[in-house]
Amino acid sequence: MTTYRILRLGARGDGVAEGPLFAPRTLPGEEITGTPDGDRLTDIRVVSPSPDRVRAPCRHFATCGGCQLQHASDSYVAAWKADQVRVALRIRGIEAEIGPVLTSPPASRRRAVLAARRTKSGALAGFHARASDQVVEVPDCQLLHPDLMPAFDAARDLARAGTSRKAGIAVTATLSRAGLDLAVRGGKPLDGPLRLSLAALAERHDLARLAWEDETVLTRRAPVQVFAGVPVVPPPGAFLQATAEGESALVAEVLALLDGARQVADLFAGCGTFSFPLAQRAAVHAVEGSPEMIAALDHAARHAQGLRPISHAARDLFRRPLDATELAGFDAVVIDPPRAGAEAQIAEIARSRVPRIAHVSCNPATFARDAAQLLAAGYRMGRVCVVDQFRWSSHVELVAGFHLD
Structure with a gap:
């Protein structure tokens, strides 16, 4: 297997070897082996690690595409x-x-877009794998605020209730003063039975608000954000x-x-x-x-x-x-x-x-x-x-x- 030297990091956080060839989860100065696949390297093994390399704090880092730089020290990333x-x-x-x-x-993100889809045995909710539509579950995510983590369970139920096996949904999950505020994109069209299912789901997961596409299905509590002491209720999925x-x-x-x-x-x-x-x-x-x-x-x-x-x-x-x-x-x-x-x-x-x-x-x-x-x-x-x-x-x-x- 050919040896490569990582010259720099690209704008998306991938190591860049001569070519250019892009090598995810590598750092400048490292010697690696890998297999070229187009402009990327696969089957990467680090032969000579950088002094800035650290053990990733999250056990999902190798499979999840949500983070790109957990293998680098905080001082290096900064x-x-x-x-x-x-x-x-x-x-x-x-x-x-x-x-x-x-x-x-760590554990401070109060807003994230989750991916969810149905499976033969139930549903998956997490983040997409890198450069893939595969959903990776992340029960020990080190990025999200602990109070946002229950959104994954709600997203699984949303996928069961409102998707087919051929399509996934994107769930914008926001932590508000009143609890979870969820906005869903990509699901089935709203009809009477789905509305009833979503209302029951919102109760079961104690959601503050649930929106489906461009419609608010249920607001149990106003999902307040506070700016300089002023309470504001943003529209579903707002920035x-x-x-x-x-x-x-x-x-x-x-x-x-x-x-x-x-x-x-x-x-x-x-x-x-x-x-x-x-x-x-x-x-x-x-x-x-x-x-x-x-x-x-x-x-x-x-x-x-x-x-x-x-x-x-x-x-x-x-x-x-x-x-x-x-x-x-x-x-x-x-x-x-x-x-x-x-x-x-x-x-x-x-x-x-x-x-x-x-x-x-x-x-x-x-x-x-x-x-x-x-x-x-x-x-x-x-x-x-x-x-x-x-x-x-x-x-x-x-x-x-x-x-x-």
Whole structure:
């Protein structure tokens, strides 16, 4: 069997040997043997391990595709994630200070998408195996919050009740103040008997809320999330920061960057992750593409006390970004776009010359593209804060501030 040397880690956390050939669960500097299969190596055996290699804390790591980097030390993963940001910026000709990486602890994930399917003898629920539609059960998962773990049992019952053997379901499981909040995609069409089965299932598993496709089947208790002391009931399956610790770190950094601002635009606002903390000290205009999330934010804002004014709009910021004229009245912007970034909206922000910007991103490459636009318009960029709330994954999140002199 041929020997290979791992040169670096790729963006998805795989080791990369000359070729390139990708070798999962390997680290730079390691000598391995393996069998080429297209651009991947299989039957991998580590001959010479890296000093950064550790024993994976989860017994499911070898089969589950949920984590990519449990075989690397925490210090190595943090340095690698910081370097992912550094390299993405350098590709755009940008040098930046990267602050300490803030990593969420094990067993802290409060939101995850579970896979479930029926079998001959019952049902399976877990995560997909790497690059596969095979469902791997993970009863000892070291990633999820303990209070989220019962969602696996509920997902099995959901698969039994609402799927055929030929199809699986995706169950977005969120931990709320009132318990489990589940939203299902990919199941059978809702009919009378299925509704009755799902209602009984929700009672049996003590679910706070259960949604099936785009319909809420049952709400037994309002699945509340709390942002800066304000209770919010998001729509089923709505975006939520993956860990409470990660959310706290992101919010703290945004508040520090925009300290003293009086009028803030919160773009891609979701249900108010940043809007409500900012509204403790500034008037906020929240803009989000999902009308349902804006409705949840609006309802919470109207019942909250002690906040500055919060206005809002449901608007697709990709097709219709706030233009420079609309942004002229703000002295700060926070923007938290999805992985595609916000190229059109960033261009309008740059034209507006708004004095301060807090840019939250989950993709170093699109962040670097957006940062280059702002720097070309005369902004200066401060320290980049990397927040690792997707522990043991290749996922990287960050916050950076921009200001005009």
